[in-house]
Amino acid sequence: RKEVEQDPGPFNVPEGATVAFNCTYSNSASQSFFWYRQDCRKEPKLLMSVYSSGNEDGRFTAQLNRASQYISLLIRDSKLSDSATYLCVVNIVDSNYQLIWGAGTKLIIKP
């Protein structure tokens, strides 16, 4: 089983719709969780950290479910500019430095 798994997509979603995707992780010792966004041929950029209590930033909501070992990202009122690959990233407790990356979920917002 891969350490961090994501549906590669693509998710084709009409503008204005709500879209959600999940990411599962295999290591129960995982400590920190993040969503990154990566545009084509660009560097990953931190979208948001994922806290145990969940967190919201504008149209974006991230949730953590430790029991089922997954994190989710919800995007409301999607914009054309949300089209990108969304990368799930996990940091394990016995490693302060190494981030484990999912392969990403590609999102395409259509007008």
Place this chain on the structure above:
Amino acid sequence: EPEVTQTPSHQVTQMGQEVILRCVPISNHLYFYWYRQILGQKVEFLVSFYNNEISEKSEIFDDQFSVERPDGSNFTLKIRSTKLEDSAMYFCASSAQGVGTFGSGTRLTVV
């Protein structure tokens, strides 16, 4: 907003040659990282660096690779005797703690 700067943006090299990829981390950051992303694949951790020494390295980071912080500002990745499969985007990141800020990457093409 502070940036991580990487040079060159694109490097073409012949198989068997040595390359040095350069990074200028954000000035008050203490942790430095190299990642690579083969086209169409996920981001992979290579190495982290703290207090002038390697903190962690992945299986990918074998004797072919080395890192240095030759002065107070630069952080370099040297790849000796390059192979075709070393062709990838190489991202540098730095952080004060936790997740890093990424540079825009160096696209390495080995021919």
